[in-house]
Amino acid sequence: MRDLMRPLFLIVFVLLVPILPFLLLGESFEVWVDRWRENSPSGWILAVAVIGLLSTDILLPVPSSVVNTLAGSQLGAVTGAITCWLGMSLGAVLGFALARFGGKPIAERLSKPEQLEQMQALNSRYGPGILVLFRAVPVLAEASVLLVGLHGLSWRRFLPPVLLSNFGIALANAYFGQVAAERQWLPLALGIAIALPLLLTMAIQGWLAVRRH
Numbered sequence: 001m002r003d004l005m006r007p008l009f010l011i012v013f014v015l016l017v018p019i020l021p022f023l024l025l026g027e028s029f030e031v032w033v034d035r036w037r038e039n040s041p042s043g044w045i046l047a048v049a050v051i052g053l054l055s056t057d058i059l060l061p062v063p064s065s066v067v068n069t070l071a072g073s074q075l076g077a078v079t080g081a082i083t084c085w086l087g088m089s090l091g092a093v094l095g096f097a098l099a100r101f102g103g104k105p106i107a108e109r110l111s112k113p114e115q116l117e118q119m120q121a122l123n124s125r126y127g128p129g130i131l132v133l134f135r136a137v138p139v140l141a142e143a144s145v146l147l148v149g150l151h152g153l154s155w156r157r158f159l160p161p162v163l164l165s166n167f168g169i170a171l172a173n174a175y176f177g178q179v180a181a182e183r184q185w186l187p188l189a190l191g192i193a194i195a196l197p198l199l200l201t202m203a204i205q206g207w208l209a210v211r212r213h
Contacts, residue, residue: 046074047083056086058095058110058142064088065136068170069193072177073186080174081167089164092145096158100147107146115143116150123147128157135165137204138197 050071057064064084073079099107107116119140122130128148134140148158173193180189 043075043079046071047079050075050080050083051087051090054084055090055094057088057091058098058145058195063138063194063197065138065173065193065197066190067179068173068184069180069189071158073181073189074177075174077171077175077178080177081171084170084174084202085163085167088170089163092162092166093159095142095145096149096153096162099146104150107150109145111139111146115139116147119143119147123151128161131158131161132165134204135162136169136197136200138201140201140204 041195050067053062053067054064055061067087068080068084071084074080075083090102095110119130119134122133123144126133134144144206148170174187176193177186180186
């Protein structure tokens with residue numbers, strides 16, 4: 001039970017951060033948000049920034065669900081989804097290529113050995129299906145890409161499930177961001193975009209721990 005308390009406290013904190021400014025500052029904070037939206041960068045600059053950020057997800061701990069949601073709020077569901085899909089897919093291709101040609105040292109440098117071991121156990125049962133199963137799970141999504149690249153999976157078997165899964169995730173998050181912006185509860189939506197992947201990761205890792213024991 002103690003091991004679960006820190007992630008739970010983190011989730012509560014993340015959900016409170018976007019709400020507290022509205023409670024404490026009221027209308028002045030809403031005015032600041034409106035001014036930020038008016039002065040936000042043009043669409044193409046934001047799109048390039050989103051693609052660049054998401055494409056480094058295999059190297060840096062980028063919260064892709066938050067980036068996708070924010071992109072949808074600023075670019076709209078369709079443009080945001082396409083932009084995020086490009087960034088997520090470039091990141092996955094980069095990780096796969098590095099693991100495929102760089103071997104185990106590169107894979108272990110980009111992911112923890114125990115995460116690769118978890119993916120190895122599941123890969124023996126589900127094969128490339130782990131790319132779809134864990135595409136929306138932080139950390140394990142990257143580990144699954146690295147593992148199949150390490151095992152020399154062909155590009156023809158790698159790209160279709162990853163590209164399709166990425167588009168579904170990007171579209172769902174971008175649409176969520178657009179709706180949140182239209183209804184003026186974007187800060188809360190961003191908090192949810194952080195909390196849900198954390199909960200999903202906790203659930204999956206708990207399930208993996210049960211299977212291991």
